[in-house]
Amino acid sequence: MEEKDIWSPDLLTESSVEETDLWSPDLLIKYYNEIECLQSGNQSLILPTDDMDVDDTQSSLSPLLKAYAEAMDEGQIQLVDAIVARINQKVSPVGKTLERVAFNLFQPTQNQGCYIKQEASKNHEAAFKAFYEIFPYGRFSHFAANSAILEAMPDDADTIHIIDFDLGSGIQRPSLIESIGSTSKTLRLTSVKAEDYYASNSSIWKFEKTKWRLHEYARSYNIKLITEEMTVQDLMKDIEISKCENRREWLAFNCMANLPHIGSRRSRNDIMIFLWVAKAALVNFTTYKGILTFGRGEEGDMMQNTSTFSSFFSERLRHYHALYESTECNFPDNFAEARLALESLFLGPCVSSPSCFQRWEEIKSGRVSAPIMGLQGLKVSHENLLEVKEMVNARKTLYSVRSEGQNENELILEWRGSPLVRVSTWM
Numbered sequence: 001m002e003e004k005d006i007w008s009p010d011l012l013t014e015s016s017v018e019e020t021d022l023w024s025p026d027l028l029i030k031y032y033n034e035i036e037c038l039q040s041g042n043q044s045l046i047l048p049t050d051d052m053d054v055d056d057t058q059s060s061l062s063p064l065l066k067a068y069a070e071a072m073d074e075g076q077i078q079l080v081d082a083i084v085a086r087i088n089q090k091v092s093p094v095g096k097t098l099e100r101v102a103f104n105l106f107q108p109t110q111n112q113g114c115y116i117k118q119e120a121s122k123n124h125e126a127a128f129k130a131f132y133e134i135f136p137y138g139r140f141s142h143f144a145a146n147s148a149i150l151e152a153m154p155d156d157a158d159t160i161h162i163i164d165f166d167l168g169s170g171i172q173r174p175s176l177i178e179s180i181g182s183t184s185k186t187l188r189l190t191s192v193k194a195e196d197y198y199a200s201n202s203s204i205w206k207f208e209k210t211k212w213r214l215h216e217y218a219r220s221y222n223i224k225l226i227t228e229e230m231t232v233q234d235l236m237k238d239i240e241i242s243k244c245e246n247r248r249e250w251l252a253f254n255c256m257a258n259l260p261h262i263g264s265r266r267s268r269n270d271i272m273i274f275l276w277v278a279k280a281a282l283v284n285f286t287t288y289k290g291i292l293t294f295g296r297g298e299e300g301d302m303m304q305n306t307s308t309f310s311s312f313f314s315e316r317l318r319h320y321h322a323l324y325e326s327t328e329c330n331f332p333d334n335f336a337e338a339r340l341a342l343e344s345l346f347l348g349p350c351v352s353s354p355s356c357f358q359r360w361e362e363i364k365s366g367r368v369s370a371p372i373m374g375l376q377g378l379k380v381s382h383e384n385l386l387e388v389k390e391m392v393n394a395r396k397t398l399y400s401v402r403s404e405g406q407n408e409n410e411l412i413l414e415w416r417g418s419p420l421v422r423v424s425t426w427m
Helices: 003-007 025-034 054-075 077-088 095-106 115-120 125-134 137-152 174-182 198-202 209-220 232-246 270-282 309-328 333-351 352-362 382-391
Strands: 160-164 184-190 225-230 249-257 291-296 397-403 408-416 418-426
Touching: 054 077, 054 095, 054 309, 077 095, 095 249, 095 309, 095 333, 095 408, 115 333, 125 137, 125 333, 137 174, 137 249, 137 291, 137 382, 137 418, 160 232, 174 184, 174 209, 184 209, 184 232, 198 225, 225 232, 232 270, 249 270, 270 291, 270 352, 309 333, 309 408, 309 418, 333 352, 382 397, 382 408
Parallel strands: 160 184, 160 249, 184 225, 249 291
Antiparallel strands: 291 418, 397 408, 408 418
16 A cells, blocks of 8 residues: 555545545535635625624524523523523524524534434544545644744754644644655654543544554655653653653644534643643753644633623624634535535534533633743744645635734634634744
8 A cells, every 4th residue: 555545535434435425525525626715795704783684584593692692691591591492493504604503502412413414423534534625724723833843843853752732633744744754853743642531432533543544654754753642641751751861852732622623622621731731841841942833723712801601602603603604615505415514523513502601611710821821922934824825725715814923923714804713833
C-alpha cells in the first residue's frame, strides 16, 4: 500500500464505501465542487425581529426564543416549559436556519437520533472526512496552528515535542510531518488522555489506530516519530524530568477544543487544566521558549461580561445561526439530506441544550477565566494571514479571515462578519 492511501476513505472506515453510497466523501465533495456559495445579495445573518419581513414560522419563532430566555432569567419554570413546548411545534431539522438551530437546542436527544443520523453514524469516519474537506472550520484551525508552530520552531532543537489536548484522528498532523521531513529532528507527539465520559464512551477515535496511521505516514518521510498517550499528571512529571535533564526538546502545546468538525464537546474544566499546565511549562521551561496554539469553536465561550442568561443565549443563537447558515452554501435544497446528516453528526451535539446549559453554568460559576494570562501573544505573520485567506477562498465566498488580539496573535474565521472559529498563539 502506498503511503498516500493512509488517509483515504477506505482506511477511514471499517468497511468499504460504494460510489453510490449517499455518505461517500467523494460524492459529497463532488456536489460541493459543483455548487457556488451564497453571494452578498442573500438574506441577512441578523436574527429575525418583529419588524422584519420574513416567513411566518421564523417571525413567530424569534420572539418565542426571546421570551424563553427572559423566562429563564426570571426563574419562571412553568412558563419556560410552556414556551419550549410551543417552540417544538415550530422547529424542524430540515427547515430554515433558525428552525434547525432551535430543533437541536430544544428537541430531546433521543428525538434528534433520526433515521438519517443513524444511517450516517454507520459510516461516521467517512462522513467526518467529508465534513472536514467540505467546510473550512477544521482546516483553518489546523493550518493556523501548524503554521505558527513551524515558524516558531528553533533550528537547534533536537526534538519537537507537540502536546495535543486531544489527538483525535490525527488529521492535523500529516502536513506538519511533511514540513518537518526536510529536517533531521525527532517529532514527538503526546496526546493528553482524558479520564472522563467523553474519553471512555464518546470518542470514536482509537489511539492505537491513530498512532499506526501517523507512524506509517512519518515513515514515508523518514521522520523519527514518537507517539504516546499520557495523563495530565504523567505529562507534568515528564516535563519536569526533561527540564532537569536539560533535554534539547522544544515544547509546543496544541489545544483544539470544541471545533465544529469534532462533533462533541469537552468540558471547560478539562480545557482549563490543559491551558494551566501549558502556561506553567512555558513559564518555567528554560531550555527553549515554547509555544501554545489554542483553537476554539465557541464564540463567546470565554466571555466574562455576560451577566444574564438572555445576553448569553442571544450570543449563542447568533453563533449557531452563522454556523448553520454557513453550511447551507455548500448544498442545494435537493441535497438537503446530506446536509442534515452532517449537521446532525457534527453540529447538533454542540448546539444541544445540555451543552448550552453547561456553558452557562460554567460562566455563572466563574470557570471561564483564561489561565493563559501572563503569556505573551505571538503575532500572526503576514504570510500566514494571506495563506489562510487563500485556503478558505475568502475573496470568492462569504467567509472572511482577520487577525486581532494581543499583538494580533489571533486568527478568526468569520461568516458574514460573525466569528465561527478562533486560533490564538502564545509564548
